[in-house]
Amino acid sequence: MKRLALVFLFLLLHTSVWAHKPSDSYLSLTIDGQEIDGRWDIALRDVEDAIGLDADGDGAITWGEVRAKHQEIAAYAFSRLTLVSDRTVCVSRTLEQLIENHTDGAYSVLRFHADCARPIERLQADYRLLFDVDAQHKGLLRLTQGTHTMTAIFSQESPIQQFTIDDVSLWWQVRQYVHEGMWHIWLGFDHVLFLLALLLPAVLTRTAGRWNAIVDFSAAFWEVLSIVTAFTLAHSITLSLATLGMVTLPSRLVESAIAASVIVAGLSNLYPKLVGRRWVVAFFFGLIHGFGFAAVLADLGLPREALVLSLVSFNVGVEIGQLAIVAAFLPLAYFLRHTWTYQHVVVVTGSLAIAGIALLWLIERAFNLNLFPA
Amino acid sequence: MDGLGRFRWVVAATWLLISHGPAHSEPYVPADDRQVLERLRLNSLDPAMREIRALRAGLSRDPENFEVASQLAVHYIEVGRSEGDPRFLGQAQAVLAPWWYRQAPPPRAILLRAIIRQNAHEFGQALADLDEVLRVQPTNAQAWLTKASILGVQGHYEEARRACRPLMRLASQHIAVTCLSDIAGLTGQAARSRELLLWVASQSGVPDRERLWALTGLAELSARTGQSQAAAQYFADARRIGIKDQYLLSAYADFLLDQGRAQEVVRLLEADIKPDGSLLRLALAEQAQHLPAAKDHTGMLAARFSASRARGTRIHLREEARFTLVLLAHPHQALTLAQANWDIQKEPWDARLLLESALASGDLDAAKPVLDWLNTNHVEDTWLRELAARLSKGHT
Numbered sequence: 001m002k003r004l005a006l007v008f009l010f011l012l013l014h015t016s017v018w019a020h021k022p023s024d025s026y027l028s029l030t031i032d033g034q035e036i037d038g039r040w041d042i043a044l045r046d047v048e049d050a051i052g053l054d055a056d057g058d059g060a061i062t063w064g065e066v067r068a069k070h071q072e073i074a075a076y077a078f079s080r081l082t083l084v085s086d087r088t089v090c091v092s093r094t095l096e097q098l099i100e101n102h103t104d105g106a107y108s109v110l111r112f113h114a115d116c117a118r119p120i121e122r123l124q125a126d127y128r129l130l131f132d133v134d135a136q137h138k139g140l141l142r143l144t145q146g147t148h149t150m151t152a153i154f155s156q157e158s159p160i161q162q163f164t165i166d167d168v169s170l171w172w173q174v175r176q177y178v179h180e181g182m183w184h185i186w187l188g189f190d191h192v193l194f195l196l197a198l199l200l201p202a203v204l205t206r207t208a209g210r211w212n213a214i215v216d217f218s219a220a221f222w223e224v225l226s227i228v229t230a231f232t233l234a235h236s237i238t239l240s241l242a243t244l245g246m247v248t249l250p251s252r253l254v255e256s257a258i259a260a261s262v263i264v265a266g267l268s269n270l271y272p273k274l275v276g277r278r279w280v281v282a283f284f285f286g287l288i289h290g291f292g293f294a295a296v297l298a299d300l301g302l303p304r305e306a307l308v309l310s311l312v313s314f315n316v317g318v319e320i321g322q323l324a325i326v327a328a329f330l331p332l333a334y335f336l337r338h339t340w341t342y343q344h345v346v347v348v349t350g351s352l353a354i355a356g357i358a359l360l361w362l363i364e365r366a367f368n369l370n371l372f373p374a
Numbered sequence: 375m376d377g378l379g380r381f382r383w384v385v386a387a388t389w390l391l392i393s394h395g396p397a398h399s400e401p402y403v404p405a406d407d408r409q410v411l412e413r414l415r416l417n418s419l420d421p422a423m424r425e426i427r428a429l430r431a432g433l434s435r436d437p438e439n440f441e442v443a444s445q446l447a448v449h450y451i452e453v454g455r456s457e458g459d460p461r462f463l464g465q466a467q468a469v470l471a472p473w474w475y476r477q478a479p480p481p482r483a484i485l486l487r488a489i490i491r492q493n494a495h496e497f498g499q500a501l502a503d504l505d506e507v508l509r510v511q512p513t514n515a516q517a518w519l520t521k522a523s524i525l526g527v528q529g530h531y532e533e534a535r536r537a538c539r540p541l542m543r544l545a546s547q548h549i550a551v552t553c554l555s556d557i558a559g560l561t562g563q564a565a566r567s568r569e570l571l572l573w574v575a576s577q578s579g580v581p582d583r584e585r586l587w588a589l590t591g592l593a594e595l596s597a598r599t600g601q602s603q604a605a606a607q608y609f610a611d612a613r614r615i616g617i618k619d620q621y622l623l624s625a626y627a628d629f630l631l632d633q634g635r636a637q638e639v640v641r642l643l644e645a646d647i648k649p650d651g652s653l654l655r656l657a658l659a660e661q662a663q664h665l666p667a668a669k670d671h672t673g674m675l676a677a678r679f680s681a682s683r684a685r686g687t688r689i690h691l692r693e694e695a696r697f698t699l700v701l702l703a704h705p706h707q708a709l710t711l712a713q714a715n716w717d718i719q720k721e722p723w724d725a726r727l728l729l730e731s732a733l734a735s736g737d738l739d740a741a742k743p744v745l746d747w748l749n750t751n752h753v754e755d756t757w758l759r760e761l762a763a764r765l766s767k768g769h770t
Contacts, residue, residue, distance in 0.1 A: 021650075021678060022460040024685050044412040045461070059417025065409030075512075098401035099411055103677040106411040135471060136464030136494070138685045153686055201520040323720075 008290065019059050020255040021104045025129055027081070031145040031165060036090060036114040040077060041100055041107040041155040042129070049133050051076050063099070066108060070097050077110055080124040085116035123163045127154035174313045177297075181317020184296050185325070190258050191289055193326060197265035197354045198227050198278050199329055200347050206272050211347060213337040218333055223278075228326060230279040235288025235293060236315055242294030243311050252365060254291040259361035261285035266355030269347055293318060415457050415648075422453050435470070439478055443469050447486050454493075458649050460689075465491050481507050485517055495689050495718055497524050515544040520551050529720035530617070531561050531751060546576045552588060559595050559719060560722070562752030568595055575611075584614045590622050597629050600756040605629060627655040627725075632757070636662040650678055654693055657701055671702035674700045691715035695727045704751060705734035713740065720747060723753055729761040733768070741765050 026041040044061050047053055053061050066073075073374055074094040082092040091114060092343040096136050098109040116123075123143075139154035145165055154162045185191050202223040204211040214220050241247040268281060336342040363369060405412065416423045429446040433439065442653050447466040454462030467490050473483040489502035500522055507517040522537035534557050541550035551570045558566035569615065575578060575588040609626045623642075630639045639659035647653045653675055660668035692715050699708035709731035716728050719751035725744045732741035745762055747753070 022687070023464060024681070045414065048412075048414065049465070054414060057418035059414045060409060060410045060414040061414065063404035063409045063411055066411065067407065098399040098403055103674065103681050131468070132471070134461055134464035134470055135467035135474075136460065203534065254577050281732065295546055373551075 002197050017175060022133050023130065025137070025139050026102075026107075026142070027122075027127070027139055028142040029083075029123075029125075029144070031123065031143065033119055034119045036086075036111040036116065036120070038085065038092070038110075038114060039272060040081075040110040040112065041102065042073075042077060042104045042110070043102070044108055044313050045102070046130055046134070046137070047073055047076075047108055050130055063104075066099070073097065073108055074110060077129065078112075080127065081130040083114055083116070084124040084126070085120040086118065086122055088117050090114040090116035090165065109120045120165050123165055124160060125154075125163075126160050128159055130310045131156045133157065146173060147190070148173075177310045178204055178317035178320065179188075180296070180313040181293075181319075182321035182324075183317075184293065185321035188296075189291070190262055190290070190358070191350070191356065193354045194230075194258075194262045194285065195231065196324065196329065197262065197269060197351055198231075198282055199224060199326070201269050201272075201278075202330075203333045204343065204347070213343070216332060220330065224326060224330055226279040227282045228322060230237070230283035231286040231289070232319055232322070234283045235290030235318070238290030239293045239315060240286045240311060242291050243297055246306070248289050250296050252368070254288060254295065255365040256362055258285075258286045258292050259358050259365055261288055262358030263355045263362065266351040266353075266358060269351035270355075285319035376642065393418055410513055415459065422449065425449055437472070440473060440483070443473070444482050444486060451486070451489060451493075451733060456618055457618070459652065460493070462512070463490050466679075481510050481514070481612070485514065486519075488517070489520060492520060494687070495498075497528060497718070500524055507574065507768070514542075515541055515549070518544065519549065519553060524555075526557055526560075527719045527721060529747060529751075531557050537751075548577060548588075552584070552591070558589065559591070559598075560753055561753060562754060563755040564595060564599050566594065571595070582615050582617060586612050586619060586622065588615050589615075590619075590625060593629070594625055597632070597757040598757070602633060613616065620651060624651045624655065628671060629653075631655065631658055631662065634662075636660075640665070640754055647674075650690070650693060653678075653699060658696075661701060668701075672697075675701065688714070692724055692727065695731065699727065699731050699734060705731055706737075709735045709737060709740055716743060722753070725755075725758055726761065729758065729765065733761065738765055738768050
């Protein structure tokens with residue numbers, strides 16, 4: 001014991017200064033259906049400790065030395081990682097090996113692909129890299145599915161981690177698509193302007209060629225409800241048809257038609273005789289707006305397994321966004337409906353401005369120009 | 375559609391930035407086979423590595439041999455300390471794995487486990503291990519010494535002193551003296567501590583490493599009591615011994631920074647910025663001189679701290695508090711870190727960081743635990759006393 005004491009003596013009189021980060025590897029898995037795309041960064045220093053890289057023993061690890069051991073590195077790594085999907089072991093195949101510099105030195109990057117035979121619902125990862133060499137080694141996992149990311153840390157004490165892919169991801173998908181739908185209606189000004197143009201006169205009635213304030217709130221409410229319902233019904237129909245691939249229209253045509261619909265909506269307030277009931281306008285053009293929503297939804301990348309769910313979620317998001325606009329608009333308009341400003345400035349000038357902007361959109365979209373600064 | 379497109383692009387870019395974690399560049403295929411990707415700190419010709427290799431070979435022939443395993447673990451811990459590389463601690467632990475989780479491990483396995491846990495700042499578990507060892511082997515000098523060291527770091531000075539005492543008869547005299555002098559230096563007996571350390575340093579036949587530590591202790595003690603000329607002399611003597619020591623290098627750099635000699639710190643550290651402690655002090659020195667490199671080095675440190683947080687361990691709290699306070703200039707966050715650090719360890723630097731963050735963030739009450747510590751133990755430290763005075767002025 002005395003000999004041991006001498007070896008250690010001064011090690012203990014001060015807190016030791018740890019100059020480096022301990023050993024970590026970074027494993028990232030992206031799940032898509034039954035397949036996993038993987039990337040695994042393992043420090044060259046750790047690979048050296050595990051299987052030996054420095055062939056000439058000069059203390060410098062060269063690319064040549066690493067390249068010569070590529071097969072061995074992959075064999076070592078994948079003998080220490082088992083991915084199991086519902087009791088089926090996924091078959092991993094190394095795609096390529098690269099080098100990456102992290103904050104604490106160079107890492108070997110293994111890109112790989114794993115096939116789990118069936119769509120993954122529960123994934124179990126069993127990670128045993130390096131624990132027999134360095135008991136304080138940790139594996140930092142990032143698991144991605146669609147837009148959802150989970151993280152976990154493997155250590156000697158917890159080498160096995162389980163993930164339920166479906167439950168979590170479904171819930172996330174719903175949230176994600178609802179959110180996207182809301183944002184789309186708010187940021188896609190064409191839809192907002194179309195709706196506003198139709199709603200502006202909802203608190204007024206036209207008698208003898210003049211706007212007059214409506215008497216009771218319920219009339220305004222029913223008018224708004226009929227417009228919003230018609231618009232929703234119509235765009236839901238075409239959104240579904242387009243998303244399910246039953247009808248497709250060229251996007252330039254759709255975008256131009258949407259702009260045209262906004263012009264019509266704006267002008268209809270200036271020439272009320274032009275159109276009959278506004279809910280009909282809302283329905284007819286709502287069909288076209290639905291194709292526009294479908295294009296956004298297609299951009300988001302739809303999961304094959306949950307097509308209907310994401311479609312419904314996205315639509316719910318659009319409706320929530322729409323209701324928020326109505327909820328902000330209606331009380332304000334109702335409150336101001338008697339004023340000259342509302343009847344003349346807001347309705348007339350506003351409709352004109354909406355029609356004007358939409359005209360520029362139409363030109364821009366139909367002729368593929370860029371009139372608005374990006 | 376433009377607005378949405380832009381919005382989505384910004385979200386995607388931000389997500390990528392946040393999610394990419396510790397990796398910074400894209401992975402690549404090096405163009406040349408001769409390109410050096412990594413330099414090992416010890417090559418195969420290094421005597422320490424040679425010894426480790428021999429022991430490893432012995433252990434693979436006879437994996438059940440605890441004698442060989444424990445010797446190998448001791449070597450790993452030694453190398454880990456001198457290199458400042460915690461990987462070696464993990465390797466020591468791996469070597470001990472067959473005994474680590476056993477119901478009744480051999481006392482020496484428990485002792486080594488305690489030392490490894492101490493180094494991971496798991497002080498509570500380490501002390502429990504040591505008590506277990508001392509219950510079976512009350513004359514185990516190493517266990518008493520380790521116990522004294524942990525209790526000292528935790529600020530339990532009376533208990534630490536009690537743990538040093540058995541060393542008088544169980545180990546050589548200068549071990550016991552060094553053990554006691556460390557505590558004396560923090561409990562109002564700086565003069566006594568200096569005397570003891572001087573005695574150790576002047577003994578002939580004291581191993582170099584022990585002399586180095588006595589001189590480092592003297593240098594730090596002198597710096598704390600405002601004798602900077604003496605401190606400079608002891609640091610020079612310690613460095614002349616020629617043993618690579620991360621602790622000494624950091625302590626010397628801190629001394630130079632406090633003396634306003636930042637230029638020398640840059641020269642001292644810029645050649646090797648791999649150790650976090652060196653990079654931190656280099657960035658501090660560059661900031662003090664308004665050098666542009668400070669920005670890059672601060673970025674590198676931020677990446678290293680976030681990588682270390684990602685693995686869920688917090689052995690860098692002291693360094694992170696200092697980084698956050700001085701280089702990031704976020705005093706409120708620094709205070710939180712310094713407080714968390716103070717709960718774990720109570721050495722002069724820990725006290726100083728808590729006081730400085732409290733002052734900088736204007737949260738003067740947060741300094742109370744440190745002020746109590748200063749007064750209860752009669753700590754002699756001109757820097758801490760000055761900070762305490764400024765704090766009490768702020769209160770009135």
